[in-house]
Amino acid sequence: MTARPGSQRLRDVWVTIGVAVVYAAIAWLSLQIARRPDGASPLYFGAGLALACALRYGWPALAGVALGALGAVALTRGAQVIAEPRLTAIWCVFALGAPLQAWVGAALVRRFVPGPLTLAEPLDIALFLLLGAPVACLTGASLAALVLGAAGIVPGEALAARWWLWW
Numbered sequence: 001m002t003a004r005p006g007s008q009r010l011r012d013v014w015v016t017i018g019v020a021v022v023y024a025a026i027a028w029l030s031l032q033i034a035r036r037p038d039g040a041s042p043l044y045f046g047a048g049l050a051l052a053c054a055l056r057y058g059w060p061a062l063a064g065v066a067l068g069a070l071g072a073v074a075l076t077r078g079a080q081v082i083a084e085p086r087l088t089a090i091w092c093v094f095a096l097g098a099p100l101q102a103w104v105g106a107a108l109v110r111r112f113v114p115g116p117l118t119l120a121e122p123l124d125i126a127l128f129l130l131l132g133a134p135v136a137c138l139t140g141a142s143l144a145a146l147v148l149g150a151a152g153i154v155p156g157e158a159l160a161a162r163w164w165l166w167w
Contacts, residue, residue, distance in 0.1 A: 019064025
């Protein structure tokens with residue numbers, strides 16, 4: 001039995017809202033671990049949540065990740081981004097990097113790990129962990145370093161170190 005189009009839209013709205021709220025909370029907690037002015041955290045639990053939700057719910061979850069990431073920015077950098085429009089744009093780009101990274105991870109996992117995703121075989125587990133985590137995270141780190149360099153916040157000679165920090 002298939003869902004009616006109206007009920008599917010309602011489900012998508014709830015998925016987006018639910019993912020946004022949970023992602024914002026988890027991202028905020030991860031940023032509290034960082035305590036760095038650039039927002040780089042040694043553990044960013046939101047990335048795992050974003051990948052899992054992207055794999056399970058698709059585009060509605062990615063919209064929720066984007067909204068949740070913007071919410072996390074507002075929670076952690078609210079006054080700073082309001083006072084400095086340039087920082088607002090930079091943090092918004094960072095927030096859009098979260099769903100982009102999750103989309104890349106989900107696309108790689110769907111492409112190279114046979115479906116349905118049960119992770120029953122050692123090779124499937126290895127591919128999932130490799131493609132869904134370190135490879136997909138190259139997206140967010142690269143976007144962050146590019147934006148920080150283009151904005152003149154990080155000098156060119158320090159971009160590689162900053163990229164490594166974000167990755």
